[in-house]
Amino acid sequence: MQIKTSLLCLVFVTIIFSCSKKPVQTFSPQIIPKPLKQSIEQGYFLISDETSLNFDKEFSVAGNFLKNYIESGTSFQLKSGNDIVFKKDESIKNDEGYKLEVTDKGIIIRAKTDHGAFYAVQSLRQLLPVELESKSFSEDEIAVQNITIQDEPQFAYRGMHLDVVRHMFSVDFIKKYIDALGMLKMNTFHWHLTDDQGWRIEIKKYPKLQEIAAYRKETLIGHYNTQPQKFDGKRYGGYYTQEEIKEVVTYAQARFVTVIPEIHIPGHSQAAIAAYPELGCTGKQVEVATKGGVFEAVYCPKEETFAFLEAVFDEVLELFPSEYIHIGGAKATKTRWKNCDHCQALIQKEGLKDENGLQNYFISRMENYLNSKGRQIMGWDEILEGNLAPKATIMSWRSYGGAVAAARKDHNVVLTPRSHVYFDYYQSENKHEPLATGGFLNLEKVYVFNPISEKLTNKEAKYVLGAQGNVLTEYMPSSEQVEYMVFPRILALSEVVWSSSERKNYKDFISRVENFHKRMDALDINFANHLYELEGEMVSKGNETEYILKTSTPGKVIHYTLDGSDPTIDSEIYKSGIPISQSAILKAKIFSENKALGTTFNQTINWHKAVGKKITLDVQPHHAYPGSGSNGLINGISGSNERYGDKEWLGFWGENVEITIDFGIETEINSISTRFHNGHGQWIYAPEKIEVEFDDKEVFEVAVPISKTLLAPVTFKQKVTTRFIKLRVFNAGLIPEGKRGSENPSWTFIDEIVVE
Incomplete structure (x- = not known):
C-alpha cells in the first residue's frame, strides 16, 4: 500500500504484516503540538520484547523516560543495543530542538541536549498506541510508522499558570498537571501560591502564615456578581510544606519544566496581613478574604515589611531554583497609602510623584534584593505604573498594551491576555457549562492567538519571550473541574507557543484534537468535548436573511428544526443557509452514521424591525470582545444572560459609542430596547445614560436604571416615524476605588437592540 508523504488530516489505519505474517497497525501521525517539519515514509519499525535501547548519560532523563514509558505500558523489557538510539548532534542550534527518524531498521533521536x-x-510517544498511557497494551509488538521529524519551538517561554489559593489541589494533581505540560512541550509552571484568600507555602520563620494566613473562615457560594452574596460557612485552607514543594520542583525538573513561584506584593496580601497586622498601614486586624475582589489591605512600605518579605523570599529561593520569581504586582489599591502618614512622608523623602511612584519604589526595592541573590523578577503589567523596575519581565494580562509598552522600553514580556488565554472563562455557549468567571473563550479563539502584537517592530518583537495560559480557580473547587477548564484549550495554546505560525491550520488541528481525545481518556483527564457542538450566525444580504450553521468536525450530517422540536435523523438536513423571515426556535444536532453526537444546538430568533438593516458605529468594539461585529446588535439574537464575552455582546473599553441604524425608508416604530451587562467583578458597568435621536431632529436622554444584577435592561417607548435611529451610549468612566479594577477604565457591554 502506498503511503502519502504529506501529513494527512484524518487518522487512518494501515494494515501490514510483520515477518511473522501477523497483521499489525500503524497510525498516521497526529502530533500535538505540530512539528516544524515532518515527512511520512513507507514502512514501519517494530518495537517488541526483543528491541534494544542505547543512550549516553547526557541523555539520561529522556532515555530513562522512554524506557520507563514503554516498559510500564507493555510487557516488554528493553535490552541494551542500537535499535533505538540517542545521538548528540551539535548542528542542532536550539537546545530544545531535535530530529526524530523512524525507519525499518530502528529509531534515531538526535539532539544537542537532553532537553x-x-x-x-514526547513526539515519539504520540506515535505509539494510547494503551501505553493506561498501561493496558496487551499485544506482543508495536508498529511505529516510518517518519522523519525536524522540530524546534517558536518561543522560549511556554507556560501554564495554576492558582492554588482560591482552591487548593493535592501534590499528586500538581504532578499530573506537570506531566501534561511536559507531554505538550511546555516548559514553565507558574505556581500562584499567595493571595488575599490564602497563603499556600510554608515559611518556617513566620509560623502564623501556616496557622492563620493559610485558612479562611468560609467561601463564597456561586458567582461573585450574584446578589445577595452567600457563603458556605466552612473553614477552608491548607498549605504545601517545604518538603512537598521540593518534591514538586524535582518532579518538574525531570520533565524539563521550570516552576516559577508567585508571592504577591504589594497588593493581594490580605492573608499575610491577617497573620501579621503590623505589615499593613493601619495595624488593624483583618481576616483572610472569603471571596474574590480587590481589597484595601496592602503591604505598607516600611522597614519592618521589607525585612519580612526579604526573609520570606530567602526561604522561597531555597525551594525554587528558577531564574524568575513572580512578585505579582496586580491590582494594588492605593487607598491605604494615600491615608498613611508614613507612606506620604516616604513619597516626599524619595522624591516620588505619587502613590504609583511609591509602588515602583516598592517593586524596585524588592527587585534589587532578588537581583542581589541572582534572580530576576516577573510581574503582572500593573508594575508598569509609576515607572518600570529596571530589569523586570512583564506578564501582560489586561491586553497587549502592557507588552507593547514594556517591549518599547527594552523589557522582556510574556503574553497572557485574558481575552485569549484565561482558562477560567467559559469555553462553550452550552447552558449546562459549569460556573465560570465569565467571558467566552472557545478553542478556536485560543488557537488563533498570536503573542506578537502587530504594533511591535521586528526589533521590539524579540522581547516577547512567549505566552502563558492562566487558571484562576475561584470557581474550580476540584481538580476534575480544573482539567475540564484546561483541556483541550491547553492543546491549542501548546501549538501557539511551539509550532510555527505558518504551519498552523485550525481544521487540521481539530482532527488531531479529535484523535487526542483517546489519549486524554487513557490518561484519565476530565477534558471538555465541544467538538460536536454547532455554531451559528445570522447573515443578511440585501433583503434576505439566513442562518448559517457550521461544525468544526468534517464528515458529519446536521439535522435541524425551526419549531422548537428536537431534531432527529428524519428532520430536515442542513445543506446551506436557512432562510429566516420571522421569529423561530432553531434546534440542530450533529449526526454520524445515524448516531447523534454532542448536545442539541438551540437558538431563539426574535425577528424585529431592525433585523437586516444597515448599522454603523462611530468606534469599533475592543478587539478582545468584537461579538459578531456591528450587525450582531440587530441580528435578532440576544446574548447570554451570564456570559458577557459571547459573540452577541459587544465590548467597549472606556469609550463612548454612537450607533446609527438606517431602515432605508421611513419606518414607524413604537419602542427601542436593549440591555447592558453590569458585572462589576469583571470591570463591566452599565452606562449612566444613553441618548436616542430620530432623523437628526429629536433627542431624548434615557437614564439607565441602577441595577444590582448582572443585567441592566433599558426600554424607550416613543411612537415615531423615522428612517434613522441614533443611540449614544456613555461609558461609566473610571472604576471607583475599592472595586475590582479600580482606577482603570470601565467596560461597556451592549446586547441586541430590539426595535418594535
Missing part, C-alpha cells in the same frame, strides 16, 4: 531529546520522546 531536546526529551521533546523528541
